[in-house]
Amino acid sequence: MSSLQALCCGLPLRPLPENRGRWPGVPHAPVRTPGLSPAEEQLALRNALRYFPPDIQELLAPEFAQELRLYGHIYMYRFCPDMEMRAYPVEQYPCRTRAAAAIMHMVMNNLDPAVAQFPQELVTYGGNGQVFSNWAQFWLTMTYLAQMTEEQTLVMYSGHPLGLFPSSPGAPRLVISNGMVIPNYSSRMEYEKLFAMGVTMGVLMCSGVYRSSQPSQEGGGGAQPLLLCAQLTVLNAGRRYLGVQDLAGKVFVSSGLGGMSGAQAKAAVIVGCIGVVAEVDRAALMKRHEQGWLMEVTDSLDGCIERLREARRRKEVLSLGYHGNVVDLWERLVYELDTTGELLVDLGSDQTSCHNPFNGGYYPVQLGFAEAQSLMASDPAAFKCLVQESLRRHVSAINRLAKENFFFWDYGNAFLLEAQRAGADVGKAGADKTEFRYPSYVQHIMGDIFSQGFGPFRWVCTSGDPQDLAVTDQLATSVLEEAIADGVDPAVKLQYMDNIRWVREAAKHRLVVGSQARILYSDQKGRVAIAVAFNQAIARGEIKAPVVLSRDHHDVSGTDSPFRETSNIHDGSAFCADMAVQNFVGDAFRGATWVALHNGGGVGWGEVINGGFGLVLDGTLEAEQKAKMVLSWDVSNGVARRCWSGNRKAHETICRTMEEIRGLVVTLPHEVADERVLQQALRP
Numbered sequence: 001m002s003s004l005q006a007l008c009c010g011l012p013l014r015p016l017p018e019n020r021g022r023w024p025g026v027p028h029a030p031v032r033t034p035g036l037s038p039a040e041e042q043l044a045l046r047n048a049l050r051y052f053p054p055d056i057q058e059l060l061a062p063e064f065a066q067e068l069r070l071y072g073h074i075y076m077y078r079f080c081p082d083m084e085m086r087a088y089p090v091e092q093y094p095c096r097t098r099a100a101a102a103i104m105h106m107v108m109n110n111l112d113p114a115v116a117q118f119p120q121e122l123v124t125y126g127g128n129g130q131v132f133s134n135w136a137q138f139w140l141t142m143t144y145l146a147q148m149t150e151e152q153t154l155v156m157y158s159g160h161p162l163g164l165f166p167s168s169p170g171a172p173r174l175v176i177s178n179g180m181v182i183p184n185y186s187s188r189m190e191y192e193k194l195f196a197m198g199v200t201m202g203v204l205m206c207s208g209v210y211r212s213s214q215p216s217q218e219g220g221g222g223a224q225p226l227l228l229c230a231q232l233t234v235l236n237a238g239r240r241y242l243g244v245q246d247l248a249g250k251v252f253v254s255s256g257l258g259g260m261s262g263a264q265a266k267a268a269v270i271v272g273c274i275g276v277v278a279e280v281d282r283a284a285l286m287k288r289h290e291q292g293w294l295m296e297v298t299d300s301l302d303g304c305i306e307r308l309r310e311a312r313r314r315k316e317v318l319s320l321g322y323h324g325n326v327v328d329l330w331e332r333l334v335y336e337l338d339t340t341g342e343l344l345v346d347l348g349s350d351q352t353s354c355h356n357p358f359n360g361g362y363y364p365v366q367l368g369f370a371e372a373q374s375l376m377a378s379d380p381a382a383f384k385c386l387v388q389e390s391l392r393r394h395v396s397a398i399n400r401l402a403k404e405n406f407f408f409w410d411y412g413n414a415f416l417l418e419a420q421r422a423g424a425d426v427g428k429a430g431a432d433k434t435e436f437r438y439p440s441y442v443q444h445i446m447g448d449i450f451s452q453g454f455g456p457f458r459w460v461c462t463s464g465d466p467q468d469l470a471v472t473d474q475l476a477t478s479v480l481e482e483a484i485a486d487g488v489d490p491a492v493k494l495q496y497m498d499n500i501r502w503v504r505e506a507a508k509h510r511l512v513v514g515s516q517a518r519i520l521y522s523d524q525k526g527r528v529a530i531a532v533a534f535n536q537a538i539a540r541g542e543i544k545a546p547v548v549l550s551r552d553h554h555d556v557s558g559t560d561s562p563f564r565e566t567s568n569i570h571d572g573s574a575f576c577a578d579m580a581v582q583n584f585v586g587d588a589f590r591g592a593t594w595v596a597l598h599n600g601g602g603v604g605w606g607e608v609i610n611g612g613f614g615l616v617l618d619g620t621l622e623a624e625q626k627a628k629m630v631l632s633w634d635v636s637n638g639v640a641r642r643c644w645s646g647n648r649k650a651h652e653t654i655c656r657t658m659e660e661i662r663g664l665v666v667t668l669p670h671e672v673a674d675e676r677v678l679q680q681a682l683r684p
Contacts, residue, residue, distance in 0.1 A: 002083040008094050008146035011079065011139045013056060019063060019078035022120060026113060027283065029121040029128075030360035031377040032072025034196035035189075041068060047198040048074040051136035073196050075121055079135035085119065086112045087515040090462035090545050093146075099173040099593045100145040102548050102616045105462045106210040107131065107141070109515040117258065127356045129204030129601075133159035133195070148173060158201040174594035174614075178203045179605065186599060186606040192359075202600050209550070209596035209612035229456070229554070230267035232498075232521075233411075236445045237347050238273075241407035247273035249315035251308065251344060253333070254411075255326035256351040257294070258284045264351060265319035266293045270505075274311045275319045276304065276345075278326035280363045280372075285321045299323040301332055308344055326350070327365035327390055330397035337401065345401065348408045349441070350394075355414040355604030357387050362418070364390035388422035395424035402438075410440045412554075412564040414603040433562070434574050440567040450565070451642050451649040453523035453635045453657070454495050455555035459534065461516040463545035469516040471543055473503050475533045476518070480526060489656070491649075495521060519552070524635035524657060531617060531627035538619035546618045548593075549627065553601060553610040557583050557638025561601075561608035571645040577609035579641045584611035586633045591615070591626030632661055640666050 006012070022028055036044060048064045049057045064074045087109035093101040110131045113119040122131045122138070132138045141161045144154050153167035156176040167173075179200050181190065194200040238247045250273045254264050257279040265288060268275025277294075279285040288294045295318055298304050304322045311318040322329055330348075337343055353361030363372045364386035376383045398408050410416045416426050416436040426436045434440075442450070449455070461468035480496040488496065499520040506518065522530065537543045551558065559565040562574035584597040592613040601610045615630055617623045636657055642650035643666070651668065658664050 002081045004088060004092055005094050007081060007083070007139070007142045010143045011051065011136060013053070016056065016059070017078055017082065020080075021077050023080075026120065027118055029071075029118040029123055030373060031070070032192060032196065032359065033377060033380045034072050034192040035380075036068075036193060036196055040193060040197060041065075044068055044074060044197040048076065048134065048136075051134075051140070068196070072192075073121075074134055074198065076135040077120060079139060080120055081135075081138075086114075087460075087462075087464060089464040095146050096149055097173065098546055098618050099150075099616050100148045102462050102546055103174055103210060103594060103614070104142060104145050105515065106460065106548060106614065107138075109460075110210055111138075124204070126204040127353045127359065127361050128202045130159060130201045131210065133198055133201045137161060158199070170591065172588050172592055172594050175588065176209060176594065176596035177598075178596065179599035180597065181599060188358075188605060191600075191605045202605050203598050204601045209553075209594070209598075209614065230263045231270050231502075233409075233441050233445050234267055234273065234347065235271050237407065237409065237441075238271075240444060242346060242405075247271050248317075249312055250274065250346045251276065251312055252347040252349075253277075253326075253329065253345045254349045254351055255279065255329075256353075257281075257288045257321060258353075263293075265295075265321065269295065269317055269319050272317050273347075274308065274316065276308055276322060276329070277319070278322045278324055278329050280323075280325055280369045282323055282369070285323050289321060293319070294321040295319045297321040297323060301328060304329065305332060305336060305344070312344065325363065325365040325390075326352075327394045327397065330394060330401070334397045334400045337404065343401070343404045343406060345406055348398065348401070348406065349411045350415040351411050351413055352415065353413065354418045355600075355607070357391075357414075357418050358384045362387055362391070365393060366390065391419045391422040392424045395419050395426055399425060399437075408438045409444065410436065410438055410563075412441060412561075412603065414563065414607065416440075417563050417603065417607070432570065434567045440564055442564050442567050448649060449495060449521065450556050450568075450638065451647045452491060452495070452653050453556055453639050454521045455635070456519050456552035457522045457527045457530070458517060458519045458550045458552065460548040460550070461543065461545065462548060463543075464516055465544060466516055468543050468545065468547075469518060471537060472534060472547065473506070473518060475537060476520060476530050477503050479529045479533050480522070483526060483529065492523060495523070496526065523653075524632055524639075525660060527631045527635065528628050531615075531631060532624055535617045535619055535624045535627060538617060540619075546616050549615040549617060549631070550613060551634070553598075553612055555638070556635050557641065558611045558634070559601075559608060561603055561610075563603050563607065565608075568647075569642065569645040573641075573645060579638060580609040580611040582611075583634065583637050584613075586637060587611070587613040587630050590629040590633055591622075592630050632664075636661070636664065644669050646672065 045065055049061060052060055067074050085108055087105050090101045090105050093104045095101040109115060110124045111119055117123050117125045123129055124131055137159045144161050144164055148154060148164055150169045151167055152164040153171055154164055154174045155162040158178050179202055181200055191202060195202060234252055238244050252268055252273055253276045255278040257277055265275050265277050285297060289297050307320060333345055366386050402408055420426050428435050428437045459472060477500045480500050484493055484496055503520055531549055534547050553559045554565060557579055560577040560580045566574045584595050588595045593616045594614045596612040598610040601608055615627060639650050639653050643654045654666055
């Protein structure tokens with residue numbers, strides 16, 4: 001049995017650990033089909049063996065070659081640690097710096113089987129949200145972190161720990177880049193090959209920055225951003241599309257009960273509607289039911305429709321899991337409409353991992369779950385054809401329902417993008433490249449709050465003590481209440497009040513699994529004030545150990561994603577990644593403890609650039625100053641960008657911010673000439 005001390009002593013080589021292969025009884029990543037040439041297979045094997053001395057390579061080479069042939073990647077299962085993988089209290093890590101111990105705490109939380117989607121394949125969520133590419137990288141990273149001083153920085157290249165390099169106490173202790181492939185080679189096909197060869201790594205928004213992340217099968221610290229986002233999305237969809245505040249008796253239909261999608265059923269119950277969520281993987285569906293996130297389950301389409309009708313008539317609050325393909329469910333809803341005239345659904349979306357549609361992210365309706373997994377591995381081209389046909393059927397059913405009083409939105413999972421690529425009818429007349437027949441939830445629901453500087457602000461109590469989390473909850477709500485009492489803009493006040501209610505309710509729903517974490521949506525002023533309150537409480541001993549601050553990448557300025565976070569930017573810059581890169585660099589030199597820059601996440605490889613950070617509060621004056629600098633920039637960068645794209649709310653927000661922050665100077669855009677002037681100037 002390994003220990004934390006053993007994890008920090010380098011790769012276990014003499015003797016080698018027993019090769020136990022893939023664990024039974026835990027979910028595993030789908031088999032990859034990278035299509036490597038013989039020369040590329042040799043390169044993949046050579047790249048894996050370079051972590052080991054020559055006298056061990058002869059033993060490991062055939063083992064790694066077999067993994068490559070069987071699974072499409074070399075995970076190094078032999079070196080999966082034989083210990084309970086979880087976020088241990090920070091003082092238990094054998095480190096020379098508090099920052100390194102906090103990073104270890106975050107890394108191990110992302111690999112906790114209660115949090116990770118495929119723990120042995122080092123995938124946190126979303127099918128391909130890797131933490132590392134293989135287990136050798138994990139061991140070396142832990143070793144480097146244990147050795148690190150305040151005058152060193154660990155550099156990570158797509159999961160590979162390059163080494164410790166001389167630095168300074170004010171610099172980040174860790175700098176991460178993931179998937180930063182030259183743009184002309186950043187295609188899905190190239191990704192599969194490069195990942196199989198062990199030279200780059202796909203991540204999603206949270207896994208690549210070791211943040212307390214989205215659990216696939218559990219609730220937990222990482223489920224909170226998903227649940228809060230789903231709750232706000234469904235509530236505001238009801239207000240915007242249906243014109244109602246009370247969702248009793250309204251029906252929301254979606255798909256997916258695995259990673260990010262798992263929060264949908266719970267959110268439906270919290271907002272008081274009827275949520276019907278389809279899931280092809282019975283294990284994922286039953287796990288949600290066992291947790292209480294799903295109230296009822298059925299594998300009968302007839303039974304599903306009958307129960308839906310009953311709940312709708314009685315205006316019950318219900319979360320119902322349908323074990324089957326969501327396309328069957330949508331087509332049955334169309335059949336009911338066409339034969340009885342009854343529209344049984346009001347709101348709809350999709351949360352399959354459609355950013356990864358041909359490798360387990362989306363299952364075609366023509367095949368059962370096991371049959372689809374088999375074809376995915378044996379004939380990827382045939383599987384792709386079935387997925388695209390299924391997407392066309394999927395959209396056709398939604399289009400029929402949308403002719404009635406039914407409203408559908410894209411949940412930021414690349415569903416409409418992949419449907420368009422499959423030839424589905426999702427076009428919108430006169431639209432730009434980022435718009436479809438149905439809106440992104442960012443465009444219609446989240447975009448306005450981003451323009452006000454609001455986004456998902458997270459923290460993790462590294463003591464692992466629930467009492468510390470309770471203290472931070474009380475401090476956060478007190479800070480926001482004081483801000484309201486001092487007077488804030490009415491729109492800001494509404495957001496603060498929503499989040500005060502959220503934090504107070506969060507503990508009642510027992511959402512914490514893994515690290516002791518919390519999230520709320522806040523603007524720049526609120527984030528800074530909360531961070532200062534936490535840091536002072538640590539200094540007084542009211543919080544027993546450091547607190548790690550972070551955020552979801554799905555935020556104001558961390559992500560350039562033209563089909564999601566920046567889909568409401570219409571000045572032509574939606575496909576430019578300056579904001580995310582500047583976010584990453586700016587957080588680094590303003591004092592973030594670690595920073596990360598990623599290609600990929602949410603909508604897929606080659607579709608988005610993300611910047612992320614982690615900041616350790618340890619009760620010192622230096623930590624407070626860093627928090628003020630990092631959090632101010634981390635928000636203001638994105639608000640200013642939206643201001644220049646012509647967003648009126650962002651313009652108002654940045655003007656208020658300039659009055660509050662000393663040293664902030666922004667040249668504001670002038671009013672653009674009206675349409676008549678533009679047309680006259682461009683007249684032939």
